[in-house]
Structure formats: C-alpha cells, structure tokens
Amino acid sequence: MIRLSDDSPEDGEGGAMLFAEQIFIDGRPADIRPEIRGGIMREGRYEANGNAQIVLVYDLTRWFYIDKNGQPVDASKFRKVAFELVLANDFKVEVTSNAQTNELGQPIFLTVARAPGNIKDATNQQVVYFEYGLPTANEIYGMTFELKDLAGFSVRAEYDVNNRYRRFPNPNPEIREHSVSLDRSEAWFITIQKLAFPWYAYAEAFNMDPDYSTMMYICREAGRIDYENKYENWFEFVDDNDDQDRWPDWNRSNINQRAGNEEERGVEVIGGGVFPGLDENNDLVPDFNQNMNYQPDYEEPFLRYKVDPPEYLFGMDMNNNTVVDRFENDEDPDYPYKKDHRGYNVYVGVEVLRGVKLTLGHLHEWMISQDRRSRSNYILLTVEKSFPRVGELRVFENYRRVKDNIPDNLIQWAQLPGTKASMVAFTDPLACRDTEVNTFYTDFHYTGLDRFNLIAKFKYETYRQLTHQPDLRDYSDFLGIIGKADYTLSVKGVSLQSRIKAMLLRQRAFRKGEPDRGEFWLFPSVVGRIPVFEGGTLELGLEYTNFNDLTDRPDVENFRGLVFAVQLSTSSSYMGYLLTSNVGYRQDTRYFEDGSVKVSNTIFVQIFAGVE
Numbered sequence: 285m286i287r288l289s290d291d292s293p294e295d296g297e298g299g300a301m302l303f304a305e306q307i308f309i310d311g312r313p314a315d316i317r318p319e320i321r322g323g324i325m326r327e328g329r330y331e332a333n334g335n336a337q338i339v340l341v342y343d344l345t346r347w348f349y350i351d352k353n354g355q356p357v358d359a360s361k362f363r364k365v366a367f368e369l370v371l372a373n374d375f376k377v378e379v380t381s382n383a384q385t386n387e388l389g390q391p392i393f394l395t396v397a398r399a400p401g402n403i404k405d406a407t408n409q410q411v412v413y414f415e416y417g418l419p420t421a422n423e424i425y426g427m428t429f430e431l432k433d434l435a436g437f438s439v440r441a442e443y444d445v446n447n448r449y450r451r452f453p454n455p456n457p458e459i460r461e462h463s464v465s466l467d468r469s470e471a472w473f474i475t476i477q478k479l480a481f482p483w484y485a486y487a488e489a490f491n492m493d494p495d496y497s498t499m500m501y502i503c504r505e506a507g508r509i510d511y512e513n514k515y516e517n518w519f520e521f522v523d524d525n526d527d528q529d530r531w532p533d534w535n536r537s538n539i540n541q542r543a544g545n546e547e548e549r550g551v552e553v554i555g556g557g558v559f560p561g562l563d564e565n566n567d568l569v570p571d572f573n574q575n576m577n578y579q580p581d582y583e584e585p586f587l588r589y590k591v592d593p594p595e596y597l598f599g600m601d602m603n604n605n606t607v608v609d610r611f612e613n614d615e616d617p618d619y620p621y622k623k624d625h626r627g628y629n630v631y632v633g634v635e636v637l638r639g640v641k642l643t644l645g646h647l648h649e650w651m652i653s654q655d656r657r658s659r660s661n662y663i664l665l666t667v668e669k670s671f672p673r674v675g676e677l678r679v680f681e682n683y684r685r686v687k688d689n690i691p692d693n694l695i696q697w698a699q700l701p702g703t704k705a706s707m708v709a710f711t712d713p714l715a716c717r718d719t720e721v722n723t724f725y726t727d728f729h730y731t732g733l734d735r736f737n738l739i740a741k742f743k744y745e746t747y748r749q750l751t752h753q754p755d756l757r758d759y760s761d762f763l764g765i766i767g768k769a770d771y772t773l774s775v776k777g778v779s780l781q782s783r784i785k786a787m788l789l790r791q792r793a794f795r796k797g798e799p800d801r802g803e804f805w806l807f808p809s810v811v812g813r814i815p816v817f818e819g820g821t822l823e824l825g826l827e828y829t830n831f832n833d834l835t836d837r838p839d840v841e842n843f844r845g846l847v848f849a850v851q852l853s854t855s856s857s858y859m860g861y862l863l864t865s866n867v868g869y870r871q872d873t874r875y876f877e878d879g880s881v882k883v884s885n886t887i888f889v890q891i892f893a894g895v896e
Contacts, residue, residue: 292654300338301406321339422448427443444470483633484633486631589809597725687718696708738769
C-alpha cells in the first residue's frame, strides 16, 4: 500500500498530484493495476489536498513472470519490488505492507519521500522512484572539529551522514540475499566565537535533513516487530533528556533508555518527572511544588510569599512560541538543532560598562520540507549590578522584529487544579508571523538593613502585529508586578516574621475571542517559630488574602480570606537515617462578594527519611 498526502495540509491546497504509477518486480515492469482509494480525479490526474489522501493498493499474489530459464516466478520468490510515481506539488509518500504492522496486524506507514518546500503550481513535477523494504539497519558516521581560543577565536563543527537500509521482506529460505535499498540524510553545523574584550561575536550555521534519524527498530522474540510500539521495538542512539538529569524523558525497553521510576530516583515522580528549568536546586522535585502536594507553591498559603508564578519571570524565547526556551520540553531526541531545519544565527555585542551588555543579532531559519520560515532581528540589553550594603539590580530589555510561521509545539509539565502535575500538550499560537515583540524585565533585592528584605519585580511584554492576522489581535501584552517585604524579629530562639506581598497581573490574549486576565492579590501574613524541645519546633501562621478580578470574568469572584495554620516539626536520628516529620492543621476561610462563605480545614502529616 502506498499513501499519498499533502505535506502541508493546513493550507488546504497544493497537495499531492498523481499523474502515473508503475510497479517493478525483480527489475521487470509488472502489469499490476492498483486499487486507488480516495483523492479527487481532475483532468486525468488524482489530487489530495488538505487532509485528503490517495491510497494505492497492490495485490502481488496473483502475478508471476517467466524467468530466463523458462520457470515461473511467483510472489514467494520475488526478491525486489520497486515503484515509480509521477508526482507534483507538495507531496508526501508513505508505504506499508502486510509485513509492516502493529501488534493488531494493522498496517503502519513509513515515509519514503516528500517534496521540499510547498510548491502549489505543479512546476516540480518529477518521477519518484523507491524500492520497498523493511528497515534493517541504521548507520551514522561523521566527523567533528574543535578549535579553542586561537587569537580569541573558538570554532566547533560537526558533519554526520545517516544511512538507513531496507530489505524486501520475503521469508522464503531459498532466497539467500534480499535486495537492499538505501536512504541517505545529512546533518551538520558550525559555530564561530570571537572574544576581544569588551567586544564579543558569535555566528552559527546548521542543517538537519527532515529524515535524519537516530532510531532503529529492534526485534522481539520470534523476530516480530510492532512498528508503533516505541517501548518494545524502538532503540534510540540519542536520548530525549530536556531536563538534563540522569534519566531519559521517554521510556524504551533498553535499561539505559528508561525514564527512571520512583525506586530508581529515590523520590516520587511527579507528572512524568520532566520539568526543564524548574529544578534549579537539582533535588528532582519541581521548584514550584516542593512539598509535592496538589497545590503549586505559588498558590499555597504561606509558601506563596517566597514562590512567584513562572509567568512573572524573564527568559529568552528565540523560537517565538511564547514559551521561555529554558522551560521547553518536547518528545524529540536532543539534537543540537531541530530536524527539518536549516539556517544561521549571528550576533555581536559589547560590554558597555561593567555589568552592562548590549547584543545585536539576526536569526534566519527555514524548514526544508515545507515553505515555512523564521526571521528575527533582535536586541538584548542586560544590566546586572550589585551595590554594597544596598542590594542587587537586574534589568533585561529584549526587542525582536519577527516573521515566524514555523510551529514549535511542546509537551509541557503543568500542575492542573486538583492534580500533583501532568504533561500537557502545548500548541504554538504562531503569534509572531509579522510582529514586533518587546520584553522588559527588572528586579531589585534590597538588603541594606539587617533582618529586612525588600524585593520588587516588574515585567512588561508586548506583541504588536505589523500585518493583520485574522485569528490574532493587533496588540496583546502582559504586565506583571510583584512587591514583597519581610522583617524578622528574633528573641532567645523565638522568631517572629511579618510579611506582605502584592501581585498585579494584566494580560491581553493573543487570539481573538479569548478572555483577558486582570488580577490583584494582596497577602499580609505573620509567621512565628518557637522551639519547644530539642529537635522540635512549633510554627504558627496567620495570613490575610485580598483578591480582586480586574476584568469582571463571569466565572471568577472577588473574595477576602483568612488562613490560620499551626505545625509541629521534629527531626531525629534513627539507625543512620535522619527522620523529619511535620504534623499540622490549617483552616482557610474565604468571604465572597455575594455574601457566601467557604471554609476548608486541612490536617496533614508528612514524614521524610534521609541518610545522614
């Protein structure tokens, strides 16, 4: 079976065109006419636009030929089967057979050819020839080059060739050597860095062919392969490990390619255990849910004073999918660049003053198999200054002029309401098709007084569409402001900390029809700690909450709240282990504008054991 489809189905036009087909068996043209399913017949050719498909079904069991010795050769003795297709436009060719299935015997299609770009006027009409076979080997060879600090220059380069072999699957034991076919792909990159203080420069160019692969199918018992069972039948040369811990992000049957379970990690696996950029202390627990419960720390009473929601934080977004790059997670091998991408990036910068850097750059990349591009001119200003006996100041200003229609979809760790966490699919909104993006962020930590802390954070991000987009607003933005202060008073081991935190959020959504957000939170609180015996501490806390919805959303109601909590924490040693226990009670009362009152009571017991 051969399946022809539109390689860019989202535009609904310019898909695969089939003008003619021919099958060859052992090098001979065979007069086998396929059953053609799907597609539209137009002016003597078949077309498949958008999500439509053309399927060619060949039955080889009824055909035979006479060899040079005058002997009939039927399907049980075929050594080689090949196809010629006359195709045009943005086609994708996939193939399967009754030997290429899943566990249930359903056919699994594998790609053998696709048209580069997104041609729609049939000017790329061509003959596509391929031989059918099952994957039998995957080979990668290449070379690397590295030069460090020669007159301030550093160079890194790599070139790799990927050969994928296929053989025709005839199980006849009389056939000692099956026909072999080869698919070849290339991957390469080069980076050049120059340092000449206070100047610095960087340039890179890269290419990753669409079909470049570091995966191979492996057999189970009796030589069976389920071509869609990634766990049992896929072996990966390069792992997916976006969070850069000891365990791959995916599960494969090979022991070195398994995502660690709770026993191996020594800690509960929360939501798949993959949260790039959200575990800065490397304790294998997400920074936004350190107590591993059903509420993120930035929403939990008392804990939310120290923990800020991730949307208030600054980070670079070079692929323009609205997700900070260091938080991104996907399900692809960790190549240095994405498959099906080719392009370059160059920037130059200068340290204007100590701790003040200015960088200007240009990024241009495009997809090889589709007509999609990303162009970006960007400016980055960073200020990181420390003032003795005053505090620390950070400023980031990032301006980008972007034209980007390449989708960068993700699978992200998220803590949904009522869950510890889960992996959630994220679809790139393509918010930067022709856009000016500006992100300004600053924070200041005042440390000039003993036992007093003052922290202020400000983030303002804007998206201005330079050409009208039917699904996007012409202007969208995000404003986030956080201010918090605390003072700690200690007398004979007893401490009392008074705290206050305020958060303002205002967000205009990217897409038309999506609701805006506007919120203001105020959290004054008092926390006391009293040592009651050796290794034991009694903690008391009182927190007031004032929440106002600034956009009058119908499903969100303003409220005032009061939270009281008491907790006894103990630490002791037992047979070489350090045991820590927390036993406590919390009451949360909310008073809503409509006069209703909601009271929730929580009793919690936590015990942790660690090696001393």
